Amino acid sequence: MITDDEDEEREESSCPFCGSTGDCPHLLLLVDKTFQEVSGGVLFDAFNARLSSDDISFDELLDEVDSLADAYDRYNFEDGPGSSSTYEVYYVSSAARAKKAKSVFAAGSKRP
Numbered sequence: 276m277i278t279d280d281e282d283e284e285r286e287e288s289s290c291p292f293c294g295s296t297g298d299c300p301h302l303l304l305l306v307d308k309t310f311q312e313v314s315g316g317v318l319f320d321a322f323n324a325r326l327s328s329d330d331i332s333f334d335e336l337l338d339e340v341d342s343l344a345d346a347y348d349r350y351n352f353e354d355g356p357g358s359s360s361t362y363e364v365y366y367v368s369s370a371a372r373a374k375k376a377k378s379v380f381a382a383g384s385k386r387p
């Protein structure tokens with residue numbers, strides 16, 4: 276895991292592998308921690324599917340995403356006075372690893 280200890284205010288995250296601030300092949304999951312919602316990423320569909328069908332909490336699913344990720348970042352998005360959200364972003368180092376992570380994560384819903 277690569278952690279970013281910079282304590283500056285930022286309103287977006289840039290990918291540690293390609294520098295993109297938008298969607299890129301390394302973006303595993305973008306999470307709005309304030310509202311407990313996923314906002315994008317490779318695991319977006321699988322995350323929502325498991326959240327609605329499994330007996331598992333949002334935070335437990337995030338732990339699984341964390342274990343699959345190669346890098347992690349967080350930032351605050353100010354959406355007007357007194358209104359801000361904390362976002363967490365999980366990245367993997369390659370598109371191939373993103374594909375693998377997606378299949379591993381999706382398979383987690385099939386319990387014996």
Ligand SMILES: [Zn+2]
Binds near residue numbers: 291294295301302
């Ligand atoms: Zn990238």
